Amino acid sequence: MPIFREVLSTAPKRRATLLYPFERREVPSDYRGKIDINYSLCVGCGLCVKECPSQALELVTLPDGSKKPRYYLARCTFCAQCAESCPRNAIKSTQIYELATYNRRAEVVEPCGTSR
Amino acid sequence: MIRELIDILGTLLFPGFLFFAALGLFFEWIDRKFYAKLQNRVGPLYTGPWGLLQPLADFVKLMAKEDIVPEGVATPIFSSIPVFALALSLFATLFLPVCGPQGIVSFPGDVIVLAVVLTFLVILVFLAGLSSASRYPEVGSERAVLQLLGYEIPLVASVLGAAAVTIGLGGSLSIEGIVSAQQNWWGILGIQALGFAIFLLAAQAELERVPFDIPEAETEIVAGWATEYSGKKLAFLRLARDVELAFLCGLGATLFLGGPWPGPLVPGLGGVIASTILFVIKSIVVLLLLTVIRAAMSRLRIDQMVNFAWKYLVPLSIFQLLLAVVTPTMVRLLTL
Amino acid sequence: MSSVIDVPVGPQHPALKEPLNITCYVDGEQVVGAKLRIGYNHRGVEKAGEYQTYIQNLYIAERICGICGIVHAFDLAQATEHIIGKEIPRRADYLRTIGLELNRVHSHLLWLGVAAHEIGFDTLFMYVWRDREAVMDVIEEFTGNRVTYALMTIGGVRRDLPQEKAEKMLRVMDVLEEKVKKYKEMCLNERTIRMRCDGVGILREEDAIALCAVGPTTRASNVPFDVRADDPHAAYDEIPFKVITYDTCDVTARILVRIDETLESINIIREAVKKMPSGPIRVRLPRAVPAGEGVGRTEAPRGEVIHYLRSAGGERPFRWKVRAPTLANLLSIPVMLTSKGDYVVYIADVPIAFASIDPCLSCTDRAVKFVDVSSGKSWVWTFSQIKRMYWKDKPYWRERP
Numbered sequence: 133m134p135i136f137r138e139v140l141s142t143a144p145k146r147r148a149t150l151l152y153p154f155e156r157r158e159v160p161s162d163y164r165g166k167i168d169i170n171y172s173l174c175v176g177c178g179l180c181v182k183e184c185p186s187q188a189l190e191l192v193t194l195p196d197g198s199k200k201p202r203y204y205l206a207r208c209t210f211c212a213q214c215a216e217s218c219p220r221n222a223i224k225s226t227q228i229y230e231l232a233t234y235n236r237r238a239e240v241v242e243p244c245g246t247s248r
Numbered sequence: 249m250i251r252e253l254i255d256i257l258g259t260l261l262f263p264g265f266l267f268f269a270a271l272g273l274f275f276e277w278i279d280r281k282f283y284a285k286l287q288n289r290v291g292p293l294y295t296g297p298w299g300l301l302q303p304l305a306d307f308v309k310l311m312a313k314e315d316i317v318p319e320g321v322a323t324p325i326f327s328s329i330p331v332f333a334l335a336l337s338l339f340a341t342l343f344l345p346v347c348g349p350q351g352i353v354s355f356p357g358d359v360i361v362l363a364v365v366l367t368f369l370v371i372l373v374f375l376a377g378l379s380s381a382s383r384y385p386e387v388g389s390e391r392a393v394l395q396l397l398g399y400e401i402p403l404v405a406s407v408l409g410a411a412a413v414t415i416g417l418g419g420s421l422s423i424e425g426i427v428s429a430q431q432n433w434w435g436i437l438g439i440q441a442l443g444f445a446i447f448l449l450a451a452q453a454e455l456e457r458v459p460f461d462i463p464e465a466e467t468e469i470v471a472g473w474a475t476e477y478s479g480k481k482l483a484f485l486r487l488a489r490d491v492e493l494a495f496l497c498g499l500g501a502t503l504f505l506g507g508p509w510p511g512p513l514v515p516g517l518g519g520v521i522a523s524t525i526l527f528v529i530k531s532i533v534v535l536l537l538l539t540v541i542r543a544a545m546s547r548l549r550i551d552q553m554v555n556f557a558w559k560y561l562v563p564l565s566i567f568q569l570l571l572a573v574v575t576p577t578m579v580r581l582l583t584l
Numbered sequence: 585m586s587s588v589i590d591v592p593v594g595p596q597h598p599a600l601k602e603p604l605n606i607t608c609y610v611d612g613e614q615v616v617g618a619k620l621r622i623g624y625n626h627r628g629v630e631k632a633g634e635y636q637t638y639i640q641n642l643y644i645a646e647r648i649c650g651i652c653g654i655v656h657a658f659d660l661a662q663a664t665e666h667i668i669g670k671e672i673p674r675r676a677d678y679l680r681t682i683g684l685e686l687n688r689v690h691s692h693l694l695w696l697g698v699a700a701h702e703i704g705f706d707t708l709f710m711y712v713w714r715d716r717e718a719v720m721d722v723i724e725e726f727t728g729n730r731v732t733y734a735l736m737t738i739g740g741v742r743r744d745l746p747q748e749k750a751e752k753m754l755r756v757m758d759v760l761e762e763k764v765k766k767y768k769e770m771c772l773n774e775r776t777i778r779m780r781c782d783g784v785g786i787l788r789e790e791d792a793i794a795l796c797a798v799g800p801t802t803r804a805s806n807v808p809f810d811v812r813a814d815d816p817h818a819a820y821d822e823i824p825f826k827v828i829t830y831d832t833c834d835v836t837a838r839i840l841v842r843i844d845e846t847l848e849s850i851n852i853i854r855e856a857v858k859k860m861p862s863g864p865i866r867v868r869l870p871r872a873v874p875a876g877e878g879v880g881r882t883e884a885p886r887g888e889v890i891h892y893l894r895s896a897g898g899e900r901p902f903r904w905k906v907r908a909p910t911l912a913n914l915l916s917i918p919v920m921l922t923s924k925g926d927y928v929v930y931i932a933d934v935p936i937a938f939a940s941i942d943p944c945l946s947c948t949d950r951a952v953k954f955v956d957v958s959s960g961k962s963w964v965w966t967f968s969q970i971k972r973m974y975w976k977d978k979p980y981w982r983e984r985p
Contacts, residue, residue, distance in 0.1 A: 135774055139286050139544045139707060148288045148714045162743075164728040185636065185643035211643050211734045216742065225728075287710040383591050387931060390613070458704050459776060462932070470598060546776040547704025549932040550613060 159227050164212045166228045171200050171244050173222035180214035180223060189214060192243060200243035205231060255352075263346035263524065265338050271528070272490030273303040275497060278532060279539050286543040303490065307483050315479030320381035329376045330477070330484035333369065337491040340365045343423055344498045346527050347520040349512050350424035358422050359411050362499070363404045366454055369492065370396040373463065376485075377473030388472025391550050392463035395453060398557030399460070403450035405565035409443045409572035410503035427507040442568045444504045446561060448534070451496045452541055453553075455489070459545040460553060494531070497538070501530035587611055593934060595624050600938075601698065602945035604914075608921060608934055615929040618921040620914060625945045633904040638664050638738055638873060641901065645891075646732050648906065649947045651694060652884045654687045656906065656947075657736040659880030659891035662817065664738050666878030667895050668869055674819075676740035676867075678860040681819040683727065683735045684882065685849040685856070689760070690719045691885035692842045692849075695942050696767065699839065702935040703780045708770070715763050722756050725749055740866025750857045757850045764850075768843045771836075781835040785920045785937030786927060788833055795915045799887025800845065801941045803829045804837035811883040818882075823855045835940040842885075842942075872899050884909055886942045908947030916941065 150157060159165070176199030181189045188207035191199045215223040233239065258264055277292065277300055284291035292299025317323060343351045343358050370392055377389020411421050414429035453460035464472035477485055501507060507530070511523030548556070588611045595603035603624035609617040629648055633641045638660075645660040646653040658680060665672060693716040700708035720730045726745060727733040735741050745753075771777055787797065792805040802809055810827040812820045828844045830837035873895045880891040887909025896902040920937050923929045929937070 133544070133773075133775060135544045135707075135770060136540070138770070139540065142288050142711075143282075143285050145288060147285075147290050148717075149290050151290075151293070160725045160728075162728055163724065164734070183637070183639055185640040209643060209647075209732070210729065211732070212728070213639065213643065213734075216737075287707050288714055289710060383589060386589075387591065387610075387613075458706075461704065543707045545705070546700070546708075546774075546780060547932075548776065549780065549930055551930065552779055 159229065161227070162225075163227045163229070164210045164225045166205065166210070166226050166231060167203065167208070167212065167215060168224050168226050169201060169203065169241075169243075170222045170224070173220045174200055174218075175220060176200060177219065179217045179219065183213050183217040185209060185211065185213065194243060202243060203241040204239065205241060206239045259342065259352055263344075264342060264352060267346070268338060268341040268491055268494055269487065271531075272487065272492075272494040273307070274300075275494045275531070275535055276303040276490045278535060279493070279542075282536055282539045283543055286540065307487060310483035310486065311480050313479045315481060318381060318476050321476065322379040322381075325375055325379040326476075327481065329372055329379070330481040330488065333372050333376075333488040334484045334491070336365060336369055336372065337488045337495060341491065341495045341498070344495065344502055344527075345423060345427050345507050345523075346498075347511075347523045348508065349428050354422060354424045356420055356422045356425070359407060359426070360421070362423075363407055366403065367396070367400060370454075373473050376477075377463075380473070380476035382476055384470045384475045385473045388463045388475070392456070392473060394550050394554060395456075395460060395462055398554040399450045399453035399561070402446050402557065402561040402565040403454060405562075405569045406443045406447040406450060407499075407503060409565075409569045410440065410447075412569065412572040413440060413576060415573075415576070423502060427502055427509065430506040430509060440504055440572070442564065443572065444500070446565050446568060447500055447504065448537055448541065449561065451500065452538055453557075455493055455496060455538075457538070458542045459548050461547055462550050462553060493535070497531040497534040498527065500534040501527060505530040505533065588616060591931065593938075600943075602943070604943070604945050606917065606921075606934070606938065608931070610931055613930050613932075614923050615921050615931060615934060616923055618918045618934075620917060622914065622945065630904050630906060633901060635900065637871065637899045638901065639871070641904065642736060642738070643732075643734065645906075646734065646736075649908070649944055650731055651691050651944060652687060652886065652889075652947065653731070654683050654733045654735060655882055655884040655889050656891070657733075658684060658818075659882055659889055659906075660893065660904075661736045661738050662880030662882070663878035663891045663893035664873060664880075665869070666880065667873055667876040667893065668738075670739070670867065670869060672740045672867055673864045674861050675863040676865050677819045678856050679741045679743075679745060679865060680736065681823065682745065682853055682856050683733060683741070684818065685852045686719065686723050686726070687733075688849045688885045689846050689853075690716055690723065691942075692846045693719065693764075695842060695885070695939075696839070699835075699936065699939050700777075702939045703777065705777065708767070708777075712767060715760060718756050718760060722753050726753065737866060739869040740864070742866070744865050745857075745860075750860075754854060754857060757853055761847060761850050764843060764846050768840070768847075771839050771843065778836065780932075780936060781839060782832075783834050783927075784929075784933045785835045785838075785940050786833050787916050787920050789831075791916065791919050792833075795919065796912050797887075797916045797941075798909045798912045799884070799942070800838055800841040801887065801913045801916060803827070804841045805833045806831040809888075811881055811888045815881055819856060819859075822859065823852055825852050835936055838940045845885075872897070873901075884947075886910055886944055886947070887913060889947070906947075908944065910941070910944050910947055913941040914943070 176191065178191050178199070180201060181191050186207045186209050188204045188209070189201040190204070192202045193199050210225075212225045215225055260266060280302070281291040281299070292302035295302045295305045317326065340362060342353045343362055345351045345354075373392045374389045377385040377392065380386075411426055414426045415421070420426075456462075456464050464474060474482065474485055508523030508527040511526045512519050514522045588609050591608045591610050593600070593606040593608060595605050605621040605624070607619045607621075608615045609619075629644060633644060636644065642657050642660055645656040648656045693712055697709040697712040697716070700706070700712065723733065724730045726749060727735045727743060735743060787801065787805050789805045789807060792802040792807050797805070797807075798809065806829050808827050808829050811817075812825070813827050825848050828841050828848065830841055875895055875897040877895075878893045880893070882889055889909060890907045892903075892905040892907075893901055894903040917938060921929050921934060
């Protein structure tokens, strides 16, 4: 039966498994990973907050009066709709996808990089 | 006194229970690694060097898990079957010749005892399924008994065929005799090739591995007759299955590939070591063949399996048995 | 005492990828009847859609199903564009077609692996899923993610396909085509696969039409019903392809239909890349959608998906209704699993027969009742009504007395 030949000819081939995390695959350069907000370009219009399908962005008022988005990593679906809606191109997708963490505080990205 | 102590230690440690339990775990590792290799992936990798300790880790983990006995089961039978299964498997391994021309227990006619032991293992499976008060085990144990009806005759016939061939050459109906008669040639040559093929298929059915894992079909009846077992009981059942795997591979190596020969020709301790190594290597060859069968076929339906067994395997095995009985006599008559 | 016992398959069972309950009535090893219960996966998606804008709903629609998510997003986009009434650029149509067909290839390969696993053939499962990884990588390069593509937007697509990516895609498709042909030969010639799949799960042609089965389930029963051919949308009106039917009505036919469809999809992708016009990939549409109704229909890997959208003006939809193909195919399960005459069904046939309709219960569990709030009328679509709406002009439509 041809399946025996197929099976035995697979045995000497190199494994198809990647030994993650020791071996990693390169993701494409336009992979949609975690977003990166450039707070100096942001004007606080709130379009990204309105368009986010999972309420992962929330406008907070900073001590100096300006409004910037707070980013909830755990709610983000990595759709990059915020990047598309931003009129100032302040939001970009990075290729970071290894976002699992034990630290709940790390899941909230406060504006201007200050975490509580 | 010393003699008895050596016998007891031999039975418990080497080449008895501990050796075969370890061999069973080792064979499970080889099986999983080779199966994975045939599927283009790695098997166990991280527990121990090359994943060698994975079966042991599985056993230890199961021993530590909670043992749940569902309501309504027949508790005496339900709880004692794993112990009986392990005991029976280990008992069967005492007959295999590992470090010499005979096993720890050897008497004329022990081949027939082994055939009976294999049947008893399936009766234990049947009781296990019936005593669990649930539908999936009930269906699983029904299928196990139906499957036994199919493969029992080919298995016994191939085993007896190996004995019959060697009777013609001066052997006897004991494993020692069969093994000793294979000193100069291996059983697999000549007419025993058919017997070996039938033995491989029947052993696959006895061990309930694909294509014959019908009683324990994962996608159809969850885990078949072993569904309600958990914790220590499941650990013992799985160890019993591993020991049975080692036992059947060893039996195949003994009956058809010459067992530990030519190890016993070396005198003293060297003989013991050489015999053991050769025995294990030949068993591994049988195990690799069983794994290839497992990788290359899909599960059969129970009616298809019984159909196949009774239409093809049984006539072939009876034909092979007749051939095994008649040929040595004919050869001897012709050369007289 | 009757010897019929009922063996429940589900809601948790290794044969099921998603929860539902099939209660099989068995007599020994033969199945004499089956009863279905669904609803375990109901998530209230349609209700949630009423509180989100149309753009947000696209992403929710994508997550209705993990395997065929892009189809739901496409249908919603098509329904919204239907209400707005604007045409989208031609290049966007071609890119959408490429996305849909890539999804079909990956879904059929996934299904082939799952079906092999259901009959106990884990080796074929591992091989097919290894080859599916190549398709997932191509999809990731094109859309940015392996599973939730987020390719569709209202008015077109969000990403373009530059020439190098298209060429790499075609190279991967060439390699994949060889492998799929090899799997087709394996499924046709392997004794154990044929033994398990021939004559199992038979759904006769009359039953397929009467029970409104869709997709490969009904195409394997010789009913040539394919939305891409009957109701051309996206770029299907300009790309020629075959509607594949087989007439043996059993699981083997469904396997062969899906493998042949995979090969057809690879051809469609090649044609689409070759014929793709240049131009914009999206047109900016207003966020507020005028009042009206729209329907989006396409052929998912499992069959016909219909989205009905009703807008009362404004940024949020008024009512969104999804009908997934598995809901239509599930009714054929009790028929497939009943032993009648010399057609005998064994317990061992249940998982493979069930898996052969390619069940996707995440798509299935939606609300089934329509309520017209303005007139207070509530009704349930009967199957004859749905059939009358969509099948009326087809040659195999038969008016029932």
